[in-house]
Amino acid sequence: MLRVEDINVYYGAIHAIKGISLDVPDGEIVALIGSNGAGKSTTLRTISGLMRPKTGRIMYDGEDITGVPAHKIVGKGLCQVPEGRHVFANMTVMENLELGAYLRNDKEGIAKDMEAVFEKFPRLLERKDQISGTLSGGEQQMLAMARALMSRPKLLLLDEPSMGLAPLLVKEIFNIIKEINASGTTVLLVEQNANMALSIADKAYVLETGRITLSGTAAELASSEEVRKAYLGG
């Protein structure tokens, strides 16, 4: 579904991503793990078109999307939930969801998806007319995911969905990610919480200072000595 081929990304003079290649097969959950500053978010931002790679190629659904602007990529069914959620805090929950469906014009389909999203996140239904800046962190994460689902993504990019959340909420969020994947959406998940990520992923990559240092099935990585030491707390 998504193939990243040897991309190099720079922030000015800083070489942030040094020749990364990834393969995200249709229907799977692929995790990208690594510590702070390894380049995980930059990789996602490059895939979703917010940044341009200097060299390399990004193939999505058989199409070269390298350098295509972000707003056009969303229309192709590739949607990113950014790190730190980035809900529109000055708008209501409903308005956020409507913006998620910005590129769609099928009123009935949107209404249907809205219902489905509220079924998946009942807490958002209770708060649908609330200004989203007043939601808790967990609710904002749910809203950010729900908003992305409103665009009917085929591939969902999730950037640190567990960040700053209580363990119980993290579990809930990860269960929902599994559900989303089970209903046919491919997921590329970026996480510092390697334990949780490996527990739901099919495949994973380990990123260190802009390079991929390890890759394999989630089970392989979870049992690998190196990964256990560095990311799973022994």
Added chain:
Amino acid sequence: MDNFLQQFCQQLINGISLGSIYALIALGYTMIYGIIKLINFAHGDIYMIGAYFGFFATTQLGVGFIPAIIIAMAGAAIVGIIIERIAYRPMRNAPRIAILITAIGVSFFLEYGMILLVSPQPRTFPAVFSPTVYHMGPLVANSQQLVILISALILMVTLSYIVNSTKAGKAMRAVSFDADAARLMGINIDKVISMTFALGSALAAAGGVLVGVYYNSIDPLMGMMPGLKAFVAAVLGGIGIIPGAMMGGIILGVVEAMVSGFLSSTFRDAAAFGILILILLYKPAGLLGKNVREKV
């Protein structure tokens, strides 16, 4: 005392009509600031361009007031879009001071470009309304004041509707709040920025035509002072906040009218800029603004 009250109410009428023009210009300032964080110092000149569009529409095409104001708004909207495309878009990632200086350059370009094009001579704006004077007891209001008030009201209600209830308006608010997140929703921010310039310029143009109708005289440098005053109005209400610009405009107009009426009209401008100093000292975020810390 009775005399004082009468004078007060009279100045209130004058102030509100002048203030609604400030409000129309301030709206564009505030919307453009909200979306690209630029104080568009050329905005007052867009108001002047609008007045000229209205002038030529009435004198050359011989149309009435409503078509003239529509032509002026459309013309200024196009000028606004072109200015953003040529002058500001290439500077999108430049330091803020660079783009601010660009705006001042655009302002001079428009002012002296128009002097070259239409001559520096003031033109007499044709009287599109027969000047009827309405007496309400001891108070007087003329037809121009009513036209200004009604037009400004209609435009502000329309703008509020566009911003709050349409898809385009939601996109505008989204871009102004978080541009990257908006792009991830599929919003083309270049288009939204163009639309914001179009809307803001159209409102300023309407203000220009209304002033032409009110004072009967327009000239290429007419935008300087009202541009600065509208900037004060936008800061007073809280820059980036749409209802704030409306409120700031009206307050400023009323204060100016009161100062002219009770003290002397020579203090009028001093009062306006005094307000700017006071607001920057005591409530820099503006009347409706919240003190937000910069995100790091």
